[in-house]
């Protein structure tokens with residue numbers, strides 16, 4: 254591993270720099286006051302100057318994408334972000350850790366405590382059990398202290414981030430019946446990544462709305478794993494994702510039956526505000542205000558609003574994030590800040606462009 258640069262900045266690399274996660278990371282890390290971006294890696298883009306892929310970054314970055322060489326990466330970088338399709342990070346992270354790098358994986362490879370769960374949803378042949386057990390789930394609002402001490406962080410999926418931040422106070426404080434949880438979530442098309450897919454063509458996705466992965470989306474076990482941890486009992490959830498014709502953003506609408514049907518909206522808002530008192534990136538909205546995904550665009554924020562329904566005894570929680578930011582890249586930088594002993598919000602955009 255290389256020493257700190259002369260100016261004392263942390264040398265950082267990104268593998269998967271040409272993708273949507275990669276380009277968010279480039280934007281954030283080139284503006285981060287404690288980071289020197291020294292390495293960009295990829296596969297089909299290897300050999301290309303980065304600004305041939307993203308000309309709008311011509312004034313910010315002067316690097317060429319390189320083929321992945323783990324020894325070379327470890328020599329040049331103190332921390333590495335892996336922004337790759339599922340199933341690749343686990344072939345790279347053990348070597349990078351062994352050679353002294355901190356690793357932040359944006360894929361699903363290091364999100365699961367139990368590798369059997371990973372393999373039954375994602376396939377693959379995992380032999381990195383020792384590495385996987387040391388990984389920390391990168392949701393700072395729930396696991397801040399563990400992330401501070403981690404060498405390897407498995408950053409959450411976009412739907413799990415929106416869902417879990419909306420659900421956490423309900424389960425942690427025993428306010429809702431866990432078995433009644435239903436999550437109805439909508440995502441913009443950038444959630445599918447930059448790789449060409451027919452369903453993401455303008456002609457297919459625009460002016461249309463539909464569910465997919467019903468009762469079998471791979472974010473279900475990820476959400477259930479953390480819900481089980483929060484509730485201290487086995488939790489299953491009904492999770493239905495939808496593709497919505499917008500570029501960025503996720504809105505998760507969460508339904509659950511309250512244990513005490515006498516609880517009203519303002520009681521719950523008080524509890525939510527207290528729960529997130531030390532989490533400045535979660536904004537609990539005032540009574541009667543429900544979040545819009547547009548408010549979170551380009552920021553690391555999660556906006557939460559809620560309502561109770563005395564007729565059904567349910568609470569309805571609405572949670573909005575930018576899938577590429579709090580749902581992916583900026584959350585990874587938030588974790589990086591914690592791992593490196595920096596102020597948690599360093600270099601993270603706080604306010605959206607609007608409208």
Ligand SMILES: NC(=O)C1=CN([C@@H]2O[C@H](COP(=O)(O)OP(=O)(O)OC[C@H]3O[C@@H](n4cnc5c(N)ncnc54)[C@H](OP(=O)(O)O)[C@@H]3O)[C@@H](O)[C@H]2O)C=CC1
Nearest residue numbers: 269271272273274295296297298337360411444446447581
């Ligand atoms: N998009 C989203 O909203 C979210 C995505 N994620 C996760 O983050 C990860 C990245 O997603 P996203 O940015 O959307 O994906 P993209 O499809 O946009 O980008 C994938 C990147 O992986 C690189 N890559 C693919 N195969 C290899 C390989 N064998 N070796 C080196 N590089 C390779 C590609 O490089 P090249 O172009 O050079 O081939 C490309 O840069 C995924 O695991 C995704 O599930 C997590 C949360 C939210």
Ligand SMILES: CC(=O)N[C@@H](CCC(=O)OP(=O)(O)O)C(=O)O
Nearest residue numbers: 360361410411440441442444445
């Ligand atoms: C709209 C859309 O296609 N979204 C993606 C979510 C991508 C993501 O965050 O998934 P991982 O990080 O767990 O791979 C999907 O549903 O597969």
